[in-house]
Amino acid sequence: xxxxxxxxxxxxxxxxxxxxxxxxxxxxxxxxxxxxxxxxxxxxxxxxxxxxxxxxxxxxxxxxxxxxxxxxxxxxxxxxxxxxxxxxxxxxxxxxxxxxxxxxxxxxxxxxxxxxxxxxxxxxxxxxxxxxxxxxxxxxxxxxxxxxxxxxxxxxxxxxxxxxxxxxxxxxxxxxxxxxxxxxxxxxxxxx
DNA sequence: AGCACGATGCTCT
DNA sequence: GAGCATCGTGCTT
Numbered sequence: 001x002x003x004x005x006x007x008x009x010x011x012x013x014x015x016x017x018x019x020x021x022x023x024x025x026x027x028x029x030x031x032x033x034x035x036x037x038x039x040x041x042x043x044x045x046x047x048x049x050x051x052x053x054x055x056x057x058x059x060x061x062x063x064x065x066x067x068x069x070x071x072x073x074x075x076x077x078x079x080x081x082x083x084x085x086x087x088x089x090x091x092x093x094x095x096x097x098x099x100x101x102x103x104x105x106x107x108x109x110x111x112x113x114x115x116x117x118x119x120x121x122x123x124x125x126x127x128x129x130x131x132x133x134x135x136x137x138x139x140x141x142x143x144x145x146x147x148x149x150x151x152x153x154x155x156x157x158x159x160x161x162x163x164x165x166x167x168x169x170x171x172x173x174x175x176x177x178x179x180x181x182x183x184x185x186x187x188x189x190x191x192x
Numbered sequence: 193a194g195c196a197c198g199a200t201g202c203t204c205t
Numbered sequence: 206g207a208g209c210a211t212c213g214t215g216c217t218t
Contacts, residue, residue, distance in 0.1 A: 043210070052210070057204065079211050080200030086210090099210060125211050169210050194218080205207085 004150035007143045010070035014089040014096040018044040018184050021087070023157040026103055029148035030132040035112055037103030037121060037131070038154055040186040043167045045086070046096045051177045052170045055095035065139050066095035073149055075128070075138040082125035083134045087142060087151065101183075103127045104191055163187050 005024065010017055019042075027036040045053035054063050054076070065074045066088055074086040074097050086097035102122045105112045112121065112130045121127045128134065133149065140147040163185040170178045 045210070054203095054210080060204075062203065076210085077202060078209055080202075080209090082211050084210065101210085119213090123211070167210070172208075173210095194216105196216085197214090199212090201209105203207105203209090 002152040004143055004145060004152060005071075007069070007071040010087060010089050010142070011091060012089070014044040014046045014098060015182065017087070017089045018042040018098045018182065019162070021098055021100070021151065022162060022184055022186050023154040025106065025152040025154045026100060026127075026131070027107075027150055027152060028131040028133055028137075030108075030111070033111065034107045035105075035131045036107035036152075037105045037112070037127065039100055039102075039151070040104050040191055041100075041102035041122075042184045043099040043101055044089075044096070044182040044184075045099060046182070048095060050180075052167060052173045052180075053096070059095075063095060066097050067093055071141060071143040073137050073140045073142055073147075075133060075135060077135060079125075083128040084124045085128050085133050085137075099124060100127065102185075103130075105130070157186055161187050 021039050021042050024039050025036050048055045069092050070089050072088045074088050085100045088097050090096045101124045116130045121130045137149050140149050142150050164181050165183050166179045167183045
């Protein structure tokens with residue numbers, strides 16, 4: 001088993017982390033079994049000034065984790081039924097995170113497929129359900145294997161295979177935040 | 193292939 | 206009380 005990405009990986013500008021998480025391997029231990037997928041889509045949410053970022057409301061019970069040290073999981077509940085997974089980035093008191101939006105399953109594929117009733121893992125709420133990630137994982141240290149949730153190095157994705165564009169689902173977020181090109185995708189035809 | 197809509201409950205105003 | 210970093214269904218092209 002590879003070592004989880006170290007805290008120094010997350011303690012960098014959020015756009016850098018979001019870009020470099022493409023191709024990395026997200027791992028969750030569920031009932032003693034490794035469930036894992038290659039990250040193929042991410043989005044950056046950066047600080048209180050970013051009106052799309054939850055930290056725009058300042059430090060609250062929900063956002064506190066983003067104000068903590070980098071390399072921790074920020075898992076939140078939305079739309080009354082979905083859990084979304086983020087990796088906290090940048091130094092303490094600098095609230096920012098990378099949303100994991102899609103994975104390509106590589107380990108525990110049978111279990112993942114069953115948990116999804118045969119459907120895909122190309123969505124932020126789809127992959128959390130697939131890997132068994134929910135509020136119980138909020139705040140876990142992604143740099144400590146004992147947490148059961150971490151990210152391992154993968155194959156680097158070349159620039160020509162990456163598509164960059166605006167973040168999605170920000171319907172009532174004002175400009176310029178709504179259109180900032182802070183979404184990173186491994187081009188669909190490059191996803192093995 | 194694409195759009196409209198309902199589900200369902202937490203967070204912040 | 207409004208809005209939400211979404212998803213699946215069902216209907217229209």
